[in-house]
Amino acid sequence: MPTSRDQYLSIAARAFADMLRKILGDSLPLTPPEELGNRAALSVTAGARWSELVGPFTDAAGAAASLGLVSRQAVSQRVSAGTLLGLRLAGHRPASYVFPLWQFEGTVLDHLPEILKLAAYDHRDAVTGWTIASWLTTTDERLGPDTKPIDRLVADDPGPVRALARELALELTA
DSSP states (O other): OOOSHHHHHHHHHHHHHHHHHHHHTTOOOSSOHHHHHHHHHHHHHHHHHHHHHHOOEEOHHHHHHHHTOSOHHHHHHHHHHTSSOOEEOTTOSSOOEEEEGGGBSSSBOTTHHHHHHHTTOOTTOHHHHHHHHHHHTSOOGGGSTTOOHHHHHHTTOOHHHHHHHHHHHHHHHO
């Protein structure tokens, strides 16, 4: 296991180069190498960054267990009804979702379904769910110092979050 950032980067670069050699064989891609390297780094770190911002996550089976539901289909029905925040994963057919754990407290967090509706949550649109999750977990000084919308929902104080959810809906549907 690497013990420094430079050691980590060196090991990662070596593994990337080895895999690229296997994939390319003797051919050269048309993409400039700097661009390819940048894309690879962004692709690898994007998932981890989202997890830091709005995670941790569980899958449908974990969401069902957290809510005491009997099946993943029951979770899917709640997502379709807009009463549970499912974050659609891009490129998955059929649609696949992850679920931020912060929305569960034995049941779905009070007021979350109302806020999802006000914010125009659309489970079919990957961008909408991720945008709402990011908004809910980002500090908004209009709610108070170092306060996130999710903090107000946890504190059973959804009033100020409602207006902000309506604003977000206008941005998402513009």
